[in-house]
Amino acid sequence: MVRTVPPNEEARSVFERLGYAVSGxxxxxxxxxxxxxxxxxxxxxxxxxxxxxxxxxxxxECLVTWTDCVDELDDHLSEQSPDGEWAIIGVDDEGEYEVHRAA
Structure with missing residues (x-):
């Protein structure tokens, strides 16, 4: 399944559950x-x-995407080699998450 809407609410929920104050x-x-x-x-x-x-x-920097998009996103990140410290978190429809690439 191709997802065209990013996991905005799921990402906010992950960081709030981890004790972060979220703004924006x-x-x-x-x-x-x-x-x-x-x-x-x-x-x-x-x-x-x-x-x-x-x-x-x-x-x-932390990129949050759907679990089924993590590998493709990681490939793009590796190709572009942007500066800074990066992490990728994959989330599913139930809001469960997994860190796939840590800075």
Whole structure:
């Protein structure tokens, strides 16, 4: 199944359950806890194929995508080799998640 809508609400839920304060709306937000601030972006694998889509603007970046898109997203990340520290989290329809690539 091809997913064209990124997992926005699922991503927010993951970070809130981990104790982060979440600010911002839509497919991009900031999650903060203690001294750590992470820019979180939700996307589908085809979103990552766009030129410049993975440019880092923050010290810590986290991409959240559907579980079935993780491998393709990881391939795009490896090809583009953006600066910064990165993590990829895959989520499913029930909100369960798994970190697939850590910074």
């Amino acid at each position: 709306d839509g497919p991009e937000f900031v999650a903060e806890r203690k001294w750590r601030s992470v820019r979180v972006r939700t996307l589908c694998a085809e979103d990552a194929a766009r030129p410049g889509a993975l440019d880092a603007e923050y010290g810590l």
